[in-house]
Amino acid sequence: MPTQISDIRDAGASTALLTDQYELTMLSAALADGSAFRNCSFEVFARRLPDGRRYGVVAGTERLLDALEQFRFGEPELAIVARFLDDTTVEWLRNYRFTGDIDGYREGDFYFPGSPILSVRGTFAECVILETLILSILNHDSAIASAAARMVSAAGGRRMIEMGSRRTHEQAAVAASRAAYLAGFDATSNLEAARRHDVPSAGTSAHAFTLLHTTEDGPDEAAAFRGQVAALGVSTTLLVDTYDITEGVKTAVAVAGPELGGVRIDSGDLGVLARQVRQQLDDLGATKTRIVVSGDLDEYAIAALRAEPVDSYGVGTSLVTGSGAPTAGMVYKLVEVDGIAVEKRSTNKASRGGAKKALRVVRPTGTIVEEVIYPAGSPAPVSEADGATELLIPLVREGKVVESAPTLEESRAVLKAGLVSLPWEGLKLSRGDSAVPVRFSGGEHQ
Amino acid sequence: MPTQISDIRDAGASTALLTDQYELTMLSAALADGSAFRNCSFEVFARRLPDGRRYGVVAGTERLLDALEQFRFGEPELAIVARFLDDTTVEWLRNYRFTGDIDGYREGDFYFPGSPILSVRGTFAECVILETLILSILNHDSAIASAAARMVSAAGGRRMIEMGSRRTHEQAAVAASRAAYLAGFDATSNLEAARRHDVPSAGTSAHAFTLLHTTEDGPDEAAAFRGQVAALGVSTTLLVDTYDITEGVKTAVAVAGPELGGVRIDSGDLGVLARQVRQQLDDLGATKTRIVVSGDLDEYAIAALRAEPVDSYGVGTSLVTGSGAPTAGMVYKLVEVDGIAVEKRSTNKASRGGAKKALRVVRPTGTIVEEVIYPAGSPAPVSEADGATELLIPLVREGKVVESAPTLEESRAVLKAGLVSLPWEGLKLSRGDSAVPVRFSGGEHQ
Known part of the structure; x- marks a missing residue:
């Protein structure tokens, strides 16, 4: 797994077109009006769990990191996007490499409504075009893993x-x-x-x-x-x-x-x-x-x-x-631009602006008490001594997948250990609420 | 589309491992006991439509024919199957080419419970190992097309x-x-x-x-x-x-x-x-x-x-x-061996043995009256003059995709025309029965 994104280009295996057209037209408009290189934070989260489910399982992270390494525009891909993009944008895509940072919940870890499962940081241009690929992989794999864990x-x-x-x-x-x-x-x-x-x-x-x-x-x-x-x-x-x-x-x-x-x-x-x-x-x-x-x-x-x-x-x-829940309902939202928290305001789709971090608080017995989400720039509201652990781990730094990215066997162990830490109601198959309360702590958007 | 299966081998694009292990262990046992080269007919059908649906749409045929051309075992694939297969079977797979015949409902055509959507004929060995690939493609694509047509x-x-x-x-x-x-x-x-x-x-x-x-x-x-x-x-x-x-x-x-x-x-x-x-x-x-x-x-x-x-x-x-119906529920069943009709007898899964053909009978006004399924060896029970058309068209002959295999645009036209030929109840979105009655005519298994 630890490889440099810029080293790899397996011809014919590009993942770059596994993308919605609007990601690239937005890029084109942002390149034209100068907003493309603002520093942005995007976050992946699920507004809710599938109906009646008590937890979700994060899955697909390793596949995503592999797919990210293949997210390159070669001639075959450029020929397609040149149908609807201007030359400047096409040239920009020719040289595209993701150079930003990605943190994420461990693959195999739980998530709950609002958990900031993945944090992607870099320029708008380099982050926005990854939306479709990121969501396709995480939504599919997490839906399957979440059902499988119950089985x-x-x-x-x-x-x-x-x-x-x-x-x-x-x-x-x-x-x-x-x-x-x-x-x-x-x-x-x-x-x-x-x-x-x-x-x-x-x-x-x-x-x-x-x-x-x-x-x-x-x-x-x-x-x-x-x-x-x-x-x-x-x-x-x-x-x-x-x-x-x-x-x-x-x-x-x-x-x-x-x-x-x-x-x-x-x-x-x-x-x-x-x-x-x-x-x-x-x-x-x-x-x-x-x-x-x-x-x-x-x-x-x-x-x-x-x-x-x-x-x-x-x-x-x-x-x-x-x-019954073939997709996990995760979304990829812009939450911060040049340090300014941003969020959508229309009906039923309000998101919580600002880059976030998350802690899970565990009793001395090992049972999860709560998940605490807090502004990325603030100190952790619960200390390690009080049972808190950070949930987001580094996955990509300056475009390179980190050396310590977990293997499938390690992720399997994460979930196995997790299943004995859920409050007992969490393992019930019957319809119910999220097994773990999620609390937002601090920040202007509390 | 019209290409010879044996001509193509795009390295790295083999579809051969998109297969369940048991297909190959059955092959191994059949090669060992001499039953592998009996002449077989397999059929794809759906026992029922998704709950409340009134019709299904056949989709994925063209993708299937493309994937079939890539169903080859090169060294990378053989290395995997050699973990659990004997040498004879591995060598047989090395030279594998499908050499049989395939007929199918037109892509874009309707299907109903029991419709013989695809007929695959050849030796047991060459047909059985295609089950997983055939069902994956048809079950996925038909589920999506069936929902999309209602939309x-x-x-x-x-x-x-x-x-x-x-x-x-x-x-x-x-x-x-x-x-x-x-x-x-x-x-x-x-x-x-x-x-x-x-x-x-x-x-x-x-x-x-x-x-x-x-x-x-x-x-x-x-x-x-x-x-x-x-x-x-x-x-x-x-x-x-x-x-x-x-x-x-x-x-x-x-x-x-x-x-x-x-x-x-x-x-x-x-x-x-x-x-x-x-x-x-x-x-x-x-x-x-x-x-x-x-x-x-x-x-x-x-x-x-x-x-x-x-x-x-x-x-x-x-x-x-x-x-709500992410898979079409199609199955791939052995229906005939050396001319002998075969079928499973256990609870709730009885299938109708014997190779079959199908007709659709249409009124002079263009509205579908019924679908008639009959033994492949018998004369058509309804004549063309009485509004019947054969539903199975040749897709593969002696391993070669036929010249006339339909394009996506042609298949799109098939469904567009079909939607105006359904009995009017068929287009209702509410839950109901199959829009078209399916009748079995003649044969020992009526």
Whole structure:
């Protein structure tokens, strides 16, 4: 991760056009009227959490820093923007390098309404054109991680496999796998996530493989299981619900022996079936064979299976769609210009002007008490001795990603530790308020 | 578009790992037990439409055909799959080319529950490994196009701009722009969609640009407007709701003159504001200045503004999240093996075995009467003379994309024509049943 933004230009991989046109027309107007080089602070925050959610999880930061390094305008990109921009602006973009500073909440950390998740500082010109890329990545990845964390909590330590790639955009799927792993999932079905982000990959089998072994004489589930076990070993997981589940389990153990790794159930009343299948497996001596369940699972269905003998959950659609909240609702707002706090004033969209910092205050027991947001230029209103820690860490300094930017494994550990520090109401799946109160302290805009 | 799949290999752009691991472990088992080369038909269909929706729109076909051409395993991809696959399977993948046939519903056409949207035929080995890629693309793009088509209907011919890039994954945003344009949107804010898919791009301005012009003396909206008009001309659209809308409109016309192209309102009660602003603009002589509204618009909000003097809608979040249905729920199922119809039998997931074709029957007035699905080997149950047309068109033959594969503009025309052929209930936004009955005709699985 620690690389110099100006060193890298992977031809063909530019992220510069993953941008809304208005960012560049604003740039053009600002270059023309001389306002482009005013010093600005932009902040990312969410006005609210998705309906009924008690916390959000920051995700996508590492992907964002990588994408930022590829935010360059080469000839192919310049040819597009030259359709609607003046020459001065095009030339400015040709030499574009972000040279400012970025601070952010740790990836894997919580956020709440108003949390200043990311602070981007530099000239208006260099900061404004990053809006779309920043929000696309953080809104998507945070939505997935926020949903995934609830699922991980609900699963109570049981193994979780992300298998939603078929239900979302092919590249969003890769980011969703990564976000799920960040949130505590154990593995993904997505091979590009394994390659790109080193997420452990896993997989079972689909109904097609069993159906493939149909002959003129009819279905032959045993042949399918023999084929799978011969190729992949007895530790494999056999899908037992293509025809009749009781027959499927019987056939699976007959073929693989009691050392069979697992069986997967993908349909039906999973609680009832899990109990029946566990009993049947135990009766057959397959006491260590694991039960994997899948099929329209969300955090509520996962929680409902808590008392059942389920060893592992495969989660697809609800994970990659953020379980009802597919986007995190984060915005990127200009909050300060040459030291002057600025904010919009129209209905329902008022933002709090001025560059901000944030503290989280934790009891000696480790439980979070509150989040305190305060003007960046003021002293911290709560001391470290009183349990406060700064939430914004340096990510980019003078255009360079800092050496200490966290890895995915480190971010995963941040969230894992965080989940035991939430007030207990915070982990409830039911609809509720933000788990942690956010307080604004000091400053003219209090 | 018409290219030979085997001719293209853009290094670094392989789509082969956008795949679930189980597709490849099934391949491995099938290669080992000899079932890999049985002739198979897979079909894509949706068991149901999203809750309350009356039709779905097929989208993503052209993207899928492009991605299929890049579905190759080079050394980087092989290195990943070699972690869990045997040498035979790895070698087979090294030489992988899809050599089979694909038929599909036209991109831009409707689909209903059970419609056989895509038919993929070849050996099990070559077909099964395409499942993830096919479903990722069709599920995402169809979800967006289906939502977008409802918005276009609701807008009743007014201009629609897609501006949701900041609310979804950065690459999903590009596909969403394309799907929205397919569905009848006029333009997108997304520049990569302009580059990659030739979607017309557009943009206005953000509150940041107005806030940027704040000085020690306070806000200076007029300076911001002057800057924008100087750089972009009087045909530009000025964002008038940063402070006070009435003042904003007054200032906008004072700066740009009555020839001002447009004003954008992004907050507040848009209906009330649109009326007030129209009156104010007319009073100022700016009778041709357009009113653009944006801010949490979905198809219902768009419809609610039908009687108001709105000229153009900017739609973001609800578009890129499929307006409550972010994935289309399509599945890819093995339906036939060496001429034998196959289907899963477990609870709630029964599929209808056997390769299928589909007809749409249209009255002489042009209104759709029904969709008829029938066994691929049987004669069409309704004749062309009786208003039936075949819905599946050839897309790939012996691994080659056919010469006549439709362009985005052609697909856009398909949907535009389709929207006037739906039974009138079909265009209602309220929750309802599928607009067109789907009938299965003939075959052992009727």
